[in-house]
Amino acid sequence: MTTPTAAVPAPAADPLPEPEHRGRTTIADRVVERIAAAAAAEVDAATGTARRVLGVAVSSADRPRVSARVHGEEATVEIDMSVSWPAPVRQVTRRVREHVGERLVTLVGLRSARIDVHVAALVVERAPEQKRVV
Secondary structure, eight states: OOOOOOOOOOOOOOOOOOHHHHOOOOOOHHHHHHHHHHHHHTSTTEEOOOOEETTEEOSOOSSOEEEEEEETTEEEEEEEEEEETTSOHHHHHHHHHHHHHHHHHHHHOOEEEEEEEEEEEEEOOOOOOOOOOO
16 A cells, blocks of 8 residues: 655746846748738639749749738738639739738737738639640
8 A cells, every 4th residue: 555645846937037028029021921922822813923024924823922021010011913814803802901911910910000912913714725636
């Protein structure tokens, strides 16, 4: 038979220092740009815009292009994108603004001071051509 032992009190945890003495978290502009680009691409009918040089596409158009600036607890975001035809452009851009704003709050705790959306093109998705047998 075992004899019960007295519970040993846990050592007291050191209290956290005051918030102003703990350090600071900084979110880089590039992090906000990537989050915003991914969030915009999650919206139906929102697509990217290919970079062009002399009319030739030199990059893929999978995701919208984004630039962002972080100012304290707020971010200013600019999104260059295309909209798939025949989706209503104003509704798509409104959904992009809302979704990007929600993602920034959820993922990095930043409020969006401004989200500008520039629609560069309407993209018509074509069905793949069928080869004819002659």
